[in-house]
Amino acid sequence: MKALLLALTFLSLTACDGGLWNDPYPAADEGKSILYTAFTERPKHLDPAQAYSENEYEFLALIYSPPLQYHYLKRPYQLVPLAASEMPRVMYLDQQHRLLPEKAAPGRIAFSVYEIHLKPNMRYQPHPAFVPGNDMLKPGGLRGVYGLNDFPETGTRTVTAADYVYQIKRLVHPQLHTPIAGVMSEYIVGLKEYAATLQDAAKAHPDDFLDLNRYPLPGVEVVNGTTYRITIHGKYPQFAYWLAMPFFSPMPQEVERFYAQPGMRERNLSLDWWPVGSGPYYLSENEPNRRMVLARNPYYDSENYPGEGGQGDAQAGLLSDAGKPLPLIDRIVFSLEKETIPYWNKFLQGYYDASGISSDSFDQAVQVSVNGEANVSDVMKAQGITLSTSVSTSTFYTGFNWLDPVVGGSSERTRKLRRAIAIAVDFEEFISIFANGRGIVAQSPIPPGIFGYREGCAGINTYVYDCVKGKPERKPIAEARRLLAEAGYPGGVDARTRQPLVIHLDTTAGGVGNKSRLDWIRKQFDKIGVQLDVRSTDYNRFQDKLRRGDTQMYYFGWNADYPDPENFLFLLNGPQAKASKGGENASNYENPEFDRLFEQMKNMDNSPERQAIIDRMLEILRRDSPWLWGYHPKNYVLQHQWLHNIKPNIMANNKLKYWRVDPTLRDRLRREWNQPVRWPLWLGVGGVLLFGLWMWRALRKREEAR
């Protein structure tokens, strides 16, 4: 009883610090310009040479400043300078290093030189590595140091072109695993040889710090303090997109030296854990089991909110902060939320400023009108919550293995079989049932918003859909049965062997949670009398099967690296076949005409000619049908009324720097929504007291009766 009263008193006292009882944040943070958001899985890497996942870029894109970035407001997605003072100047050279005109035929271009001019006086975040002498600490110099905050002093310095060059060299550092090392080695002049040089140097002196500056890389050159050049083989316009990724951020060498000192690793002090950048924020707290905090980089003053946007942006209030220095929020608190229920409820209580929508909460949050338009529900409207939607630049598809004798290959028989299946599997229904309508059916690998995608009837896959009143209408199932019969399987039975046709689908989905999905897909095949055998397997086995080309059908997805059709169409490029060449073409699809057009298209600038080639490529793909094109998911994001400047941008990972919060409104509404209900506490105390009293009397009665 005493303990209960003590607990109640303590609860009351802790609630008297001015904060709300259920407020998960310190009362001292009230009224401050802080954005509260969540993450579900801790990032594996924060070293810009190693990180590649979306959840890693969520942090890194705000910490580092690569030369370029995506315009926050303009659509279609457009690259603009970030650390660069202007867009890179590209010079084309022939084999003899003679300058070629800008419009030179790609075949003549042997080298492209990107000259990048940086903004002057950009500075790094405060960090102990910039304090002179901290890169050569004396033995015992780390006594009492458990985190970066334990260093008594921090410093900064100006960003130089040499830092950008140093980071490019790090892409092939023998102790780092850079996912794009292979791709970049094909393009950046001398990078492949440089990797071998570093490997040898590391082997010769395994215990020494590997000083990359001792080894020159011919493809990169420091021109002066704020200018550098990158030379790549041939013409590769997509290279500019890579320059917008953290792989090409600046890296001061003293930081690497600082972290390489003895004792740092034991304290979890590494570049992979404590990044050092020159972006709008720096990582001030890194407890990925609980929360990660980004604080405003006090030395960041090189960027303002954009002054122009897309159509309707001014009316939507997205330009009201035009010209203001970025970032607009002082601190971003990312809390770990592994479960969707607490995340969702905290959003509703106002403790998260924005939230996605899980399937469990979809009906509570969103109502879809008769014409298919999604809006927030009345309950959400009453709270002032608004919804933003966008189609993501990714695709979920079901592939056929081109090497499989039953479903693969370019014969007319297998083509018809694949088309019959494509008609039968109703992805409109799938999206409606399993994605709450959050997706659009794919007509090809290219999602909307990417060059090459066509709206309306021109963009319809005519092998599966008819165009009715400008919209795609799936062909009747009778058409699928007809194609199946022509393929030699009338009614789903092999006309030669009289055996039912059984097709195997490999997927990582399994268990009770995915049963309904798997039942649904079996039902789709049942419509044409084909039996589907779903082989659920763990991720490793699944990958292994794909590598060996040992599947018949498989379920997979792709998220764009950059908004260019090349980044989707290469998934079906013959030389990228997974089984024979270890590439990303998991279907092992091969069509010489498609491959020829791909080579032609990939290095072209966006133009009507490029569009015409893409149209031809898509026609080949639709005819061959190596994938069931599946769907492109739609992102739904809810935000509270105190959050401003929200415009979905799938490509920009640094969008939080444009957001603004109104903390006064947030605090007022949080108070309104979260007043503690005290009666259950008193009821509980009363109940316990009454029960105690009753028991005491009963005991006394008993003792008296003895």
Add this chain to the structure above:
Amino acid sequence: MIAYLFRRILYAVPILIGVNLLTFALFFVVNTPDDMARMQLGIKRVTPESISKWKQQHGYDKPLLINSTASGKDKLTDTIFWQKSASMFVFDFGYSDDGRSISREIVTRMGPSLSIALPTFFVGLLVYVSFALLMTLFRATVLDVAGVALCVVLMSISTLFYIIGGQFLVSKLWHLVPISGYAGGLDSFKFVVLPIVIGVMGGVGSSSRWYRTIFLEEIGKDYVRTARAKGLSELRVLFTHVLKNAMIPILTGVVVVIPLLFLGSLLTESFFGIPGLGSYTIDAINAQDFSIVRAMVFLGSVLYIVGLILTDLSYTVVDPRVRLA
């Protein structure tokens, strides 16, 4: 006693080697070093070269158990098993596959786990024993029957229900504590109070019934009849005689779990956002991080052995007849 302890510690060595070997075998039956590399390197643009580089850097490029190409003792020591296991016997857990110090991670996560596990354990024990004594005191009355029925009902409800229901009622509807999260020091109170209450509630049914059975068994013994015949009150009989004599079966189940409290609770920590050790092993299994898995299994085994030894020691405290030799 010293000889007994020494003997038990010696017994622990082959047990720990066996556990280690079993963990190793089970892990590598399911995963290959290539799988582990792929899991760490991600999905996109992973080349065979990067896989072999990862394996080499993390020491997974060696044979698993026997190195037939080596000579002498290197046949055994130049293997993944030896390299990853030997250091653990001096509690050097090394680094996880993503380069973090495992010992440091364990130390950091242990505090939040204990901040829930210890109060849940002690408050729970107090509540369960008190409730069981209450039912014993009022045995064969309406209160006893209602108590047993309540225990059965509470036992039948999943812990997940308590968690979600508790969060819904206490945090969402009544706004009394945060739904999830954690803070250090005194600020942690408002974050841990609900998980503790739910943790205690979740165990009321099974534990109280179990203790009630123990007490009822004791209460029929001759020494209790003698105590009553001496005119002692029922409360005194229960608290000074029955409780004391029922300690051996209670301790058997209780002391052994004390060291394991360090390892936290997966479900509670996950739903309440407590940054403890509960999810560390599960996350490591999902990430195929063998370094963490073998360290946590080893630590769990050591703590369990410590728990068993402590249980034996506790017998000597509550029952003077017990001698450890």
